[in-house]
Amino acid sequence: MGTDVGLLLARDHEELERSLVMLIEPWRSDADKRSALDDLCVGFVAHAEGQSAVLWEALAQSPAAAVRRAVIQVFAAHEAQESVLTELRSVAPSTARWHDLVQQLRDLLRVHSEQEDQSVLGALRAHIEPARYQRLAGAYATERLRALGMLHPMSVIDRSARRPAARP
Numbered sequence: 001m002g003t004d005v006g007l008l009l010a011r012d013h014e015e016l017e018r019s020l021v022m023l024i025e026p027w028r029s030d031a032d033k034r035s036a037l038d039d040l041c042v043g044f045v046a047h048a049e050g051q052s053a054v055l056w057e058a059l060a061q062s063p064a065a066a067v068r069r070a071v072i073q074v075f076a077a078h079e080a081q082e083s084v085l086t087e088l089r090s091v092a093p094s095t096a097r098w099h100d101l102v103q104q105l106r107d108l109l110r111v112h113s114e115q116e117d118q119s120v121l122g123a124l125r126a127h128i129e130p131a132r133y134q135r136l137a138g139a140y141a142t143e144r145l146r147a148l149g150m151l152h153p154m155s156v157i158d159r160s161a162r163r164p165a166a167r168p
């Protein structure tokens with residue numbers, strides 16, 4: 001049996017959380033924090049693009065209301081995270097606002113990860129044929145890698161630089 005897409009998503013969320021912690025480590029210089037934010041932006045967008053591919057594939061496989069709800073939930077969560085990330089790019093590192101935004105992003109990411117574990121993956125597993133579900137991990141990894149190869153950190157705030165994301 002191949003890797004479960006849930007494992008890949010969880011791994012990415014953990015990596016994003018580690019990058020977020022780096023943004024508020026007091027011993028890091030502001031330049032280090034800016035650079036860590038660039039890495040975080042690339043990781044975040046690659047993750048979101050990969051997850052979009054999975055969700056569109058899931059919708060193509062199942063019209064179930066639970067799958068549609070899961071897709072909407074994930075897109076909404078990523079959009080909320082992206083908007084905080086975008087504001088973070090305009091704030092000076094180490095300021096109170098910077099810390100607030102990082103904490104806000106950590107909270108959003110934690111809730112998103114919990115929702116994914118508790119409802120999103122459950123909906124996909126329940127409504128998608130097992131062999132097709134297994135293939136979602138490959139779709140995720142491929143799209144994530146494609147995005148990583150194309151992304152520049154600044155593109156996180158320039159949607160025109162990314163493939164247009166359709167909405168459910």
Ligand SMILES: [Fe+2]
Nearest residue numbers: 047051078112
């Ligand atoms: Fe996610």
